[in-house]
Amino acid sequence: MAKDNKTLYVILGLLAHEEMTGYDIKKRIDSSLSFFWDAGFGQIYPSLGVLESEGLVTKRTEVSEKRPTRIVYSITESGRQKLKQWLSTPVEKESVRYEILLRLFFGKQLPLEENIKRIDEFKSRNQASYETMLQFKKELSGILSQSEDHLYIYLTVLFGEKVYKAYLDWVEEATGILEQYADG
Amino acid sequence: MAKDNKTLYVILGLLAHEEMTGYDIKKRIDSSLSFFWDAGFGQIYPSLGVLESEGLVTKRTEVSEKRPTRIVYSITESGRQKLKQWLSTPVEKESVRYEILLRLFFGKQLPLEENIKRIDEFKSRNQASYETMLQFKKELSGILSQSEDHLYIYLTVLFGEKVYKAYLDWVEEATGILEQYADG
């Protein structure tokens, strides 16, 4: 297994919780991880093949009359080992890419209003995410003591809450600075 | 030109400010953009070739006795147009990937102390960055009114400051929650 393909570990991590189809995995990523991770079908299906060929997951086919055939994957003991091993190594390098900052860094090339527009669009994209985090947080607070699983999910939500809040604070301050510059 | 290769625009943006060699571009990215963007030589040199073949930049060779030959690139008028055009289109999709959250999301698989260790490593990595942002901010505050360039760079630094602060706040809160869970 390529030592660095994170997608493989995302899949192992999800399967460690419960068996799933590729389609389920995609849905789960979109609903629970998408604010800090994503993956398309074009990565998921081939990755499942790789994991199976290395004995880290097994598959079982569920044929139904009404619905398409489902291929349900389960993690193996070897897969769990592999996952734990990865989880216990330090994160090597974490490079984030913010296209909004790239645009703004070269902002001098454009009229001020254009840059304000970019910031405004950024605000729209993230306002909703922030509110989603608050919602998640509320839901999780109630059931936090029920399972260790919820605890860790709660921590990721908390991260999201704080970071989205930082984005929104920045939007206000940055807009203010640009508007002041336009006048002054 | 591939309509979506950001690296090409990063280079155009930097060359719009002043002419540079590939090596200079790498240094500039590492020193000024690395907290929100990165690029390796393996991307930069081939990209310069692409930009030149499309007439967006021109090159000039500087031969020296003591130092290696430098190939200095300058942006063309057509390159400036291309850059402005890109800058004035909205950001389409901004997906960030936080490996720390991926590890933590699956935290149940490991003993609690291991997860605290991951968070602690994250803290170390980001503490220094936060301080760098404060330093940058201080330096820029003094010269903010001198050029519109500084203004936009200031905005990106402000973003960095707020986001790194959010990271550090989260570290404290998350660590507290985990420690409390360990005791309670």
Add this chain to the structure above:
DNA sequence: CAGATCATGTAATTTGTTACATGATTGT
């Protein structure tokens, strides 16, 4: 004198994205 910096690039590999291909069922 050793390691960092200056300075260029190519080639191979790995990852990720997008488009294509198919088709039934369920909900509005």
Add this chain to the structure above:
DNA sequence: ACAATCATGTAACAAATTACATGATCTG
């Protein structure tokens, strides 16, 4: 009736990383 959801995958392409290859000069 029309769109969304369920469900599988492949192929082509684009982007990014890593390793390789070379060699002089400057700094501690």
